[in-house]
Structure formats: structure tokens, C-alpha cells
Amino acid sequence: MRAYVALGSNLGDSKQHLLDAMEALAALPHSEMMARSRIYRTPPWGVVDQPDFLNAVVALETSLEPHELLDALLAIERAAGRQRNGERWGPRTLDLDLLYVGDRTVNDERLNLPHPHIADRAFVLLPLHDVAPDLAIPGQGKVADLLRAVDTQGCKPLA
Numbered sequence: 001m002r003a004y005v006a007l008g009s010n011l012g013d014s015k016q017h018l019l020d021a022m023e024a025l026a027a028l029p030h031s032e033m034m035a036r037s038r039i040y041r042t043p044p045w046g047v048v049d050q051p052d053f054l055n056a057v058v059a060l061e062t063s064l065e066p067h068e069l070l071d072a073l074l075a076i077e078r079a080a081g082r083q084r085n086g087e088r089w090g091p092r093t094l095d096l097d098l099l100y101v102g103d104r105t106v107n108d109e110r111l112n113l114p115h116p117h118i119a120d121r122a123f124v125l126l127p128l129h130d131v132a133p134d135l136a137i138p139g140q141g142k143v144a145d146l147l148r149a150v151d152t153q154g155c156k157p158l159a
Helices: 014-026 066-079 122-131 143-148
Strands: 002-009 031-036 040-042 053-062 095-101
Touching: 002 014, 002 066, 002 122, 014 031, 014 053, 014 066, 031 122, 040 122, 053 122, 066 095, 095 122, 122 143
Parallel strands: none
Antiparallel strands: 002 053, 002 095, 031 053, 040 053
């Protein structure tokens, strides 16, 4: 199955956190990294009084089930020093969000697939467009079309 994972960081050496996470994702069992986006500097979303984020997306081919993949993402976050303290949208060393896994739909207390807010977030759509511009997100639309509908001001690819 093709899976897309969004990566974000705004604490510490954010670029290194993303690169380390990409390496960890590429090493997941029963998985192969198929593509990775450019890294973007983006303004914070939700809680705006915090440093800018660095964001990226990777495409994986995996036979891991969605909840197994989620558990692996959480382990990678913990290894990067991420502490989930209940605060949403605050600063973090590493944030990994499972955006889409094959044609799977999951709605439970741990996971919603496809991610319900893809269409709202330039920091997801810009890097997702790098790796899958023609991907159609059920109930949301095609990535290229969704990207045209969001404000990307302040989002810049790193050189």
C-alpha cells in the first residue's frame, strides 16, 4: 500500500530532526521509501506564538497495517524527544502525521484516515504536492486542486 506521512519540527535542529525521521521511516520493516518532498519553512498553524516549522512529506510503500504504521511513527517521535503532553499544535521536536494509506478509511479514537485536515493546511499540501500532485483524497479532492485553494504565503522551500 502507498502511505503518505507528513513530518514537522520547530524545536532544536529541525532540519536534522526531519532528516533523521526520514531515515527511520526508510528503515521501517516491510516498507520502502518511494519519494520525499523538499523541506519547507512554514508559519505556525493553530498556536501562532511559536517558531516557524520545517515540514516535509514522504511516500512509503508498506505492508504495515495503518495502526502498526501509526505505532511506528509514534516510536520515531519518542526517539526524537517528542513528548505528547496534551497540548495541541504547540512546539515540538518532531511531529509525524499519517495522512493517507492506500484506499483505507479508518475512524477511531487513535486514527482518522485519510487525515481530515489535509485540505486546510498549506504546510501539508505543499510537500504532498511534491510527491503526489495527482493523489485524490477521498472526500477532500485532488492534491493539486486543494493546494490552489489554500494560502501558501510565508511558506518557502529551503534552498
